[in-house]
Amino acid sequence: MSAVVESQTSKQVKRAGLTALAFLLMVVMCVPGLWVVLSAFRPNGEILAKPPVWVPENPTFDNFRKIFGLGTDQVAIPVGSYFMNSLIIALTSTLIALAIGMAGGYAFARYRFRGKGGIFLGLMLFRAVPGIALSLPVFIIWSKLGIIDTKLGLIIVYVSLNVPFTIWLIDGFFRQIPLSLSEAAQVDGCTRWQAFWKIEFPLARSGIAAAGVFAFLTSWNEFALASQLTRSTTSKTLPVGLLDFTAQFTIDWAGMCAMAVIIIVPALILTFLVQKHLIAGLTFGGVKG
Amino acid sequence: MAEITLEKVVKKYGAVNVVHGIDLTIAHEEFVVLVGPSGCGKSTTLRMIAGLEDISGGIVRIGERVVNDLPPRKRNISMVFQNYALYPHMNVRENLGFGLKIAGEAPDSITKRVDEAADILGLTPLLDRTPAELSGGQRQRVAMGRAIVRRPEVFLFDEPLSNLDAKLRGQMRAEIKKLHQKVRTTVVYVTHDQVEAMTLADRIVVMKDGRIEQVGTPMEVFNHPRSTFVATFIGSPPMNLLPATIDGGAVRLADGTVVPVPERLRAFTRDGQKVTLGIRPDDISPVGHGLSQDGPGAEVGMVAELAEPLGMESLIYTRLAGQEVLAKLYGPRIVQPGEALIFRMALDRAHLFDAETGLSVRAD
Ligand SMILES: Nc1ncnc2c1ncn2[C@@H]1O[C@H](COP(=O)(O)OP(=O)(O)O)[C@@H](O)[C@H]1O
């Protein structure tokens, strides 16, 4: 009797401990973000105050007005161009990475070919190389090709960063779909192509959406390579644009935080819109027949 | 007319040959069952007929057409898969109508034909459910509905019942049989279960290691197995096989027990031939408790080692010439282990196989 009670209380203690740990982790992860968001709504002075002020005492939209050039003191930061660059580069590279990921993932899942294991391993190893390690060679090649400071240059880089991941994730999804579904569709009158679009694609949609979100976020947030390969408003992306707030002796923390919010919001909206797919994507939600 | 002909059909995976030149003609509206142990090439053969597997050699015809190079959609077939292969993102109505929709059928005609098929299979109340919301038996029925709704010339079944529990399997077996009587088409049905083969088939094709071992009606295959393989594969419990020698018009077993050579096989044996005597458990019974007590027979004394009462009959495990032999007792009598009984073998239903080739001595 007492043993049962004991094991129950020890279970409760364990659960409480786990909850506390999860909460702690969440706090550690969220506080910097929260700090950035809060700081976007207060003047620079308050950000640097010691001891720190948590809740903004005089909340203000001045920082946003400033970046958009609406305030009294003009800050010449072309946020609009950066935003458009980021959007074009992230969307285009995501779409291309998804197209390649779908073709590649399908091929890995469905076909046998020579060197399959080797190619797959190679893709994963490539993914393990930190992008920044490639920045010098990429810089040299890109400048020879004349695509430094172009959107195309960054798009190519981001596609190659994302393709291993999209192939890997989408392969896992196609692998889960029984081959007999496509075969049944072909017996039912479909070409292989139709069977793919009408049966296999809809069933792998969660995985494809998840791969798309990850690819988009990677491109949207990437800083290291973009800072090397871009120069001007024709190709600079939002994360690179953050550097515009640093001058030789001062850093406009408030402006930077406001811009960070502008970077975060679209990512949050996107994640929110596809969160159902994301969860299915991350847990490989079953599509058994 | 959808006759199916296979001529020297071969399937190779790389260097591995899994189907070794099969010749088979399946008549219009015939129900043919391919049966054999797992891995003998039944599914591969079926999938070559379906067009889901390339044909490495030989010719496959459906009707007049050579279909070797036609994709599945051009073969006018439908297929029921072992795992049913229902489209998980479509409800039952959409699953049933999918083929018609792809064929460009008008929506109201699709509705009409889906309703008809659903009616035949008792699926009408389930039309709005998704496959995930169906039981195994219902999924099986939807898979069959999807097969009949397009009115193809040929139905192909690949182990359609093997995912069901025993009771449901019996029910669905009967339904498939009824369905074939209602919707007359040519059927090729693959199973490893000899009971399904016996009950469903117009003709059974017994396969072994990528080759056809025997083709015949269920009764032919049961009563005249061409080899020891067919003899033990078809029929349950399997036929007893006892090594023996032909000795002066008699069959001499390993321990010297002698029984006469069955009359109808006498012409096919020669003195000194090493043979295998095959006799089904149903044809060995304690005197007075067997199926046929008249006709030619031989009596031997054996000791029952174990008896399994099955209600109206008992299965008796006994021993002859040092080998375990199964016998059957008909009637409610209880047999005790260790009980010595006189058994009667119905020799007119016994078989002799050549010991070397394993083929029936009658086979040419
Ligand atoms: N894709 C494949 N590659 C290599 N061997 C295969 C392949 N598919 C089936 N086989 C082999 O072919 C043989 C016949 O398989 P199958 O037709 O599925 O047997 P059955 O349906 O009678 O159980 C088996 O030995 C199997 O291992």
Ligand SMILES: [Mg+2]
């Ligand atoms: Mg099989």
